[in-house]
Amino acid sequence: MKSTEPWERQRLCSLLENAASREALMWKAYAPKKPSPQDTDVSPAQRDEAVRWLTELHGRLRLYPETLALAVSILDRFLAPIKARPKYLRCIAIACFFLAAKTCEEDECVPCLSALAAASGCDCSVSEVGRMERLILDKLHWNLHTATPLHFLQIFHALLVSGGSRVLGGGSRSQHLALLTRRLQHCMADHTLTQVRGSMLALSLISLELESCCSDWLMLTIDLLSKAQMDSSELIGCRELLSRRLSTQASLPPNTLYIYLPPPQDRPGPGTTYPPSSPTPPLLPAKLHPHLHTFTLRCKASAKRKVEVNEVDDFFDGIKRLYNEESEPPGGGGGGGGGEEERGRGLCSVLASRQEGSVSPCPPLQPSPAP
CATH class of the missing domain: 1.10.472.10 (Cyclin-like)
Structure with missing residues (x-):
């Protein structure tokens, strides 16, 4: 993909700065x-x-x-x-x-x-x-010109495309942006996501999309994070909230019952009985509830996750070499670079732990003290 001229990226960064200033005043x-x-x-x-x-x-x-x-x-x-x-x-x-x-x-x-x-x-x-x-x-004092989450989504997407990063997967740029726009419209209909800024919501949506289609998603996310001058801890929390909201279907009733449906080759016959110690529960009949939804649990997720973890580990090794003090030029990197490096290292370490460990926010269980 051909990269655009540097002045275009400067123009996008200027648009991002202006949108962030309007958001800070009105949000x-x-x-x-x-x-x-x-x-x-x-x-x-x-x-x-x-x-x-x-x-x-x-x-x-x-x-x-x-x-x-x-x-x-x-x-x-x-x-x-x-x-x-x-x-x-x-x-x-x-x-x-x-x-x-x-x-x-x-x-x-x-x-x-x-x-x-x-x-x-x-x-x-x-x-x-x-x-x-x-x-x-x-x-509203006749002031309708505010920065919406869609403005930030379009700017972040344009920055990625102008940088020559291959984030589109299949399809054209407009199709990829249209898909992200539909997801953002789904998020705007959830009042719990309005507690975060529109810029943070757009960046979290872009970051989750990058994670699903790019091996260098973390480096691209850190670059956008530094351009927008946002807090990495806020981004991590918004990513987790957004991923949970996007994974649930808002149209389902709160008392929905899910049924585990194994692959066809593993399904039991009509006369099969289960012993008490069997780890596989019997299939529930669909007539128990009027809002039953069946789904198939895919077994390929763990293997794919292992490959992603290996790729992320290799990328973290490169990040460590990138921020090694021995590789810095003499004289330091200026007065304002330390904050961005610290923010990037913090984001790398926290997201690395989220990739390698469990997604549950609960701490590990500790043995109870002896009476």
């Missing part, structure tokens, strides 16, 4: 509100439902991804300082979506308010949405 951590028996405030679950509703509407209208990201950002900024009744939530959401469309879309592509209200089924009149739009603008 506030999401504080989940306690449910009220009087139904006087929007709950986190209702907020997530409104975001999923906007995502479905956005897909039907075929608008830019930036429109949905900005609409969710406006919605969160508006709901944070006020108490809004749930019955007005759809009117608020469609007003945020209309403001984002007028900001991001071309003039000829912006749907008229009457058509948008009719297509969304929000049960609001045009005058009601217009009044809500003016109220949102007043609360």
